[in-house]
Amino acid sequence: MAFASSLTPSYSLPNLSSMPKNSITTLNKIYPSSLLHRPPIFRVCCNSQLQGRDSSNFNLFASVTSADVLLDEAVEQVKLPKGDTWSIHKFGGTCVGTSERIQNVANIVVKDESERKLVVVSAMSKVTDMMYDLIHKAQARDDSYVTALDTVLEKHKSTAIDLLKGDDLNKFLARLHKDINNLKAMLRAIYIAGHATESFSDFVAGHGELWSAELLSSVIRKSGLKCACMDTRDVLVVNPTSSDQVDPDYVESGRRLEKWYSQNSSDIIVATGFIASTPENIPTTLKRDGSDFSAAIMGALFQARQVTIWTDVDGVYSADPRKVSEAVVLNKLSYQEAWEMSYFGANVLHPRTIIPVMKYDIPIVIRNIFNLSAPGTSICRPADFENEDGWEFAVKGFATIDNLALVNVEGTGMAGVPGTSSAIFGAVKDVGANVIMISQASSEHSVCFAVPEKEVKAVAAALESRFRQALSAGRLSQIAVIPNCSILAAVGQKMASTPGVSATLFSALAKANINIRAIAQGCSEYNVTVVVKREDCVKALRAVHSRFYLSRTTIAMGIIGPGLIGGTLLDQLKEQAAVLKENSNIDLRVLGLTGSKTMLLSDMGVDLSTWRDQLEEKGEKADMEKFVRHVHNNHFIPNTVIVDCTADSSIASHYHDWLRRGIHVVTPNKKANSGPLEQYLKLRTLQRQSYTHYFYEGTVGAGLPIISTLQGLLETGDKILRIEGIFSGTLSYIFNNFKGARAFSEVVKEAKDAGYTEPDPRDDLSGTDVARKVIILARESGLKLELSDIPIQSLDIASAEEFMEQLHKYDQDLAKQRQEAEATGEVLRYVGVVDVVNQKGTVELRRYKKEHPFAQLSGSDNIIAFSTQRYEKQPLIVRGPGAGAEVTAGGVFSDILRLASYLGAPS
Numbered sequence: 040m041a042f043a044s045s046l047t048p049s050y051s052l053p054n055l056s057s058m059p060k061n062s063i064t065t066l067n068k069i070y071p072s073s074l075l076h077r078p079p080i081f082r083v084c085c086n087s088q089l090q091g092r093d094s095s096n097f098n099l100f101a102s103v104t105s106a107d108v109l110l111d112e113a114v115e116q117v118k119l120p121k122g123d124t125w126s127i128h129k130f131g132g133t134c135v136g137t138s139e140r141i142q143n144v145a146n147i148v149v150k151d152e153s154e155r156k157l158v159v160v161s162a163m164s165k166v167t168d169m170m171y172d173l174i175h176k177a178q179a180r181d182d183s184y185v186t187a188l189d190t191v192l193e194k195h196k197s198t199a200i201d202l203l204k205g206d207d208l209n210k211f212l213a214r215l216h217k218d219i220n221n222l223k224a225m226l227r228a229i230y231i232a233g234h235a236t237e238s239f240s241d242f243v244a245g246h247g248e249l250w251s252a253e254l255l256s257s258v259i260r261k262s263g264l265k266c267a268c269m270d271t272r273d274v275l276v277v278n279p280t281s282s283d284q285v286d287p288d289y290v291e292s293g294r295r296l297e298k299w300y301s302q303n304s305s306d307i308i309v310a311t312g313f314i315a316s317t318p319e320n321i322p323t324t325l326k327r328d329g330s331d332f333s334a335a336i337m338g339a340l341f342q343a344r345q346v347t348i349w350t351d352v353d354g355v356y357s358a359d360p361r362k363v364s365e366a367v368v369l370n371k372l373s374y375q376e377a378w379e380m381s382y383f384g385a386n387v388l389h390p391r392t393i394i395p396v397m398k399y400d401i402p403i404v405i406r407n408i409f410n411l412s413a414p415g416t417s418i419c420r421p422a423d424f425e426n427e428d429g430w431e432f433a434v435k436g437f438a439t440i441d442n443l444a445l446v447n448v449e450g451t452g453m454a455g456v457p458g459t460s461s462a463i464f465g466a467v468k469d470v471g472a473n474v475i476m477i478s479q480a481s482s483e484h485s486v487c488f489a490v491p492e493k494e495v496k497a498v499a500a501a502l503e504s505r506f507r508q509a510l511s512a513g514r515l516s517q518i519a520v521i522p523n524c525s526i527l528a529a530v531g532q533k534m535a536s537t538p539g540v541s542a543t544l545f546s547a548l549a550k551a552n553i554n555i556r557a558i559a560q561g562c563s564e565y566n567v568t569v570v571v572k573r574e575d576c577v578k579a580l581r582a583v584h585s586r587f588y589l590s591r592t593t594i595a596m597g598i599i600g601p602g603l604i605g606g607t608l609l610d611q612l613k614e615q616a617a618v619l620k621e622n623s624n625i626d627l628r629v630l631g632l633t634g635s636k637t638m639l640l641s642d643m644g645v646d647l648s649t650w651r652d653q654l655e656e657k658g659e660k661a662d663m664e665k666f667v668r669h670v671h672n673n674h675f676i677p678n679t680v681i682v683d684c685t686a687d688s689s690i691a692s693h694y695h696d697w698l699r700r701g702i703h704v705v706t707p708n709k710k711a712n713s714g715p716l717e718q719y720l721k722l723r724t725l726q727r728q729s730y731t732h733y734f735y736e737g738t739v740g741a742g743l744p745i746i747s748t749l750q751g752l753l754e755t756g757d758k759i760l761r762i763e764g765i766f767s768g769t770l771s772y773i774f775n776n777f778k779g780a781r782a783f784s785e786v787v788k789e790a791k792d793a794g795y796t797e798p799d800p801r802d803d804l805s806g807t808d809v810a811r812k813v814i815i816l817a818r819e820s821g822l823k824l825e826l827s828d829i830p831i832q833s834l835d836i837a838s839a840e841e842f843m844e845q846l847h848k849y850d851q852d853l854a855k856q857r858q859e860a861e862a863t864g865e866v867l868r869y870v871g872v873v874d875v876v877n878q879k880g881t882v883e884l885r886r887y888k889k890e891h892p893f894a895q896l897s898g899s900d901n902i903i904a905f906s907t908q909r910y911e912k913q914p915l916i917v918r919g920p921g922a923g924a925e926v927t928a929g930g931v932f933s934d935i936l937r938l939a940s941y942l943g944a945p946s
């Protein structure tokens with residue numbers, strides 16, 4: 040099995056034997072026991088999970104595992120009111136960016152009903168950058184640092200004036216002025232020296248947190264509550280390990296916290312985020328995402344009930360909402376899932392932030408300060424949501440990484456040769472490239488891996504040079520580079536134990552016609568990774584996201600022919616769209632509609648209440664290729680259907696190409712299925728071989744279930760003997776109403792006005808329309824007939840209009856035929872027959888006794904009798920209106936919903 044990992048050898052894996060005695064027990068607390076059954080594999084898992092684009096994570100992780108023991112010790116030693124009583128909040132810079140926002144934060148803290156609260160606060164937004172800018176200016180001997188410092192002073196002064204009064208205000212301003220004077224002196228020293236050490240910079244920068252913490256605690260005190268303000272440099276002790284990493288000294292921090300608390304005991308504490316001290320009491324910071332880390336460390340030391348990280352988004356999304364408009368906020372995530380999502384660039388916490396709280400199963404809740412009604416995302420231990428079953432809970436989110444290239448090293452000489460992988464990845468390491476994913480089939484004939492596109496040239500060159508001899512000896516057949524790739528990853532802790540997740544994932548991709556270049560499943564099994572073409576990536580993301588019910592089953596629709604049937608369909612869609620979305624998770628979006636002259640395109644979906652006006656006012660020149668491209672290549676919607684509501688053969692000739700491109704086709708147009716046999720067979724063969732659907736119920740009997748009934752009989756093994764019936768709504772209407780003194784031409788006009796006729800009514804009256812239906816059913820039953828095999832009467836009239844004008848010419852002849860029939864107690868009926876036994880089809884005007892079922896019809900009724908092996912003595916009969924706008928559009932609509940259910944909509 041392939042595995043998702045980058046074994047970039049520059050990482051030193053922690054040595055098991057040198058770890059403290061109780062490390063494995065400790066690891067057990069961090070990782071699910073299932074992972075620890077095989078500790079050596081677990082080590083690879085850590086690597087695959089944590090490194091990659093952010094390769095520093097692994098080292099961080101390795102160091103924290105040993106620090107972990109010390110955290111236990113610290114927690115044990117610290118004598119504080121602990122446990123469920125404490126609730127930790129962290130507010131980032133934007134949360135305290137203005138005086139109103141600081142007041143809002145104070146209100147949130149006051150409203151929290153926890154017995155004890157510790158609030159970690161960042162500097163007001165932009166202040167940390169302003170502070171570092173002061174240092175850069177001073178270092179560069181740029182005098183403007185003086186005015187820049189004044190801006191910092193003014194910002195805090197005006198905020199304080201807005202928020203505080205009297206003694207509180209005076210106290211804060213006195214401190215602010217004192218700090219600013221000190222900073223002035225320090226910056227002057229930096230200006231003279233032309234240099235600032237890191238600790239000097241950190242000391243200057245940390246003032247932002249000190250002021251915001253002072254401000255917030257004063258505002259909280261205004262409401263009459265006791266609130267202490269903690270300068271975390273007095274408490275948090277860390278050892279900087281690299282330019283963006285620190286290791287907390289938990290034991291020393293615990294000791295100092297205990298001492299601080301004994302002198303400042305309070306049920307509400309506002310603490311500075313981001314800043315800390317070294318063991319030598321030199322000011323430092325917690326580096327990237329430092330305030331989150333401060334909150335997590337405090338959460339662990341206080342053994343808090345919960346750590347809430349306040350931010351400006353509703354929580355962790357199931358996919359990047361900029362790419363998937365239907366992405367949803369996840370309710371719960373396990374720590375590991377949060378980790379995976381953050382690796383793939385989701386806006387989740389940095390892994391190190393999670394470690395201290397995860398150790399004690401303390402939930403982290405991510406909430407939006409600007410939307411208090413949103414419950415946020417809770418990152419917690421998996422046991423807290425273990426009862427949620429089903430694969431839709433197994434996958435939590437999807438993420439993508441772009442700008443990758445695949446490298447495929449292939450050759451028969453690789454199988455069973457130890458050291459091949461080592462040689463390959465050794466060469467990759469030598470050029471400093473970062474391997475993001477590896478996949479090797481167990482036949483060992485090829486290894487394929489993904490690297491950033493910008494590194495692939497060097498990687499290929501290094502491999503060619505390293506394997507020159509093997510290539511020339513033919514032991515390796517190729518080192519191939521596949522550029523323009525992207526990774527799509529599905530993340531979820533329960534994927535490992537839920538059968539069918541991969542199948543669902545892959546079938547969603549297949550249905551969206553997306554080709555998978557490589558697959559990897561991490562042995563952590565928290566993610567399944569596939570490599571796809573870059574241009575397919577967003578479409579793939581949307582397809583899988585939609586498939587896992589994280590968004591609705593969404594279908595992009597292109598409607599060709601907004602005439603009688605197409606227009607009625609659009610109106611029916613308008614009426615039903617909201618109900619379908621709400622009740623069945625089906626989201627139908629008409630991205631385009633086109634007639635023969637004009638078309639209307641929309642990115643998000645045409646407003647169906649005004650489509651007629653829009654087509655008239657905003658319609659552009661019809662262009663079929665552009666239309667199809669727009670509807671299909673929108674990248675927003677995973678499925679596309681084209682609904683052909685014309686009667687045009689040239690439109691029907693596109694179906695093959697559309698199906699080939701993964702576009703589903705639904706139509707009431709009879710031209711494709713009754714056109715040239717060869718083209719028909721090609722189309723149906725493609726349909727059977729692909730995952731793309733072609734539905735055409737409307738072609739016979741309009742909305743009546745004729746095609747589906749026949750297919751049902753055939754698929755269940757019944758043998759069709761004969762299909763006989765009245766297939767023309769128009770002719771049925773005419774003969775049902777051609778009575779008494781009425782003229783034939785008058786009744787035909789009525790049928791046309793009622794919307795029963797074809798766009799060209801000659802097709803109906805000549806019997807061609809019936810012949811087409813006979814051909815469609817005959818072919819469906821396995822007969823290889825051409826339309827020309829069915830003799831019909833041809834009419835020698837130039838245009839449909841002319842035909843309608845000259846209809847009265849037929850009055851006399853038809854009146855005579857009718858009278859002859861009536862004289863013998865019979866009626867005239869136009870019938871079609873599929874004689875499967877004798878392999879032929881016929882259409883003709885026949886006489887039936889008045890008692891015959893075919894003589895009992897009314898309106899535009901069709902009646903179709905299936906004689907089969909199972910229904911031999913009494914045929915299976917389907918009867919009902921077989922033409923008309925509403926019933927036909929309804930039949931087409933029902934095919935669209937059948938497609939939606941094939942695509943995964945709930946039944």
Ligand SMILES: NC(=O)C1=CN([C@@H]2O[C@H](COP(=O)(O)OP(=O)(O)OC[C@H]3O[C@@H](n4cnc5c(N)ncnc54)[C@H](OP(=O)(O)O)[C@@H]3O)[C@@H](O)[C@H]2O)C=CC1
Pocket residue numbers: 599600601602603604605633634635636637684685686687689690707708709737738740741768794795796797798921922923924927
């Ligand atoms: N009426 C009924 O009861 C039933 C009808 N059907 C079938 O439904 C289909 C539609 O019938 P109906 O709605 O009555 O016909 P209409 O004549 O009312 O509508 C046809 C539509 O197709 C458009 N069209 C024609 N040629 C093209 C082309 N080359 N490219 C783009 N658009 C084109 C026309 O646009 P424009 O006006 O711009 O040319 C018009 O909007 C037919 O195939 C018919 O057999 C099936 C069962 C029952």
Ligand SMILES: N[C@@H](CC=O)C(=O)O
Pocket residue numbers: 737738739740741766767768769770795796797803808921922923
């Ligand atoms: N014109 C047709 C419409 C349905 O296919 C008919 O009259 O039956």
Ligand code: NA
Pocket residue numbers: 736737738739740741742743744745746930
């Ligand atoms: Na039908």
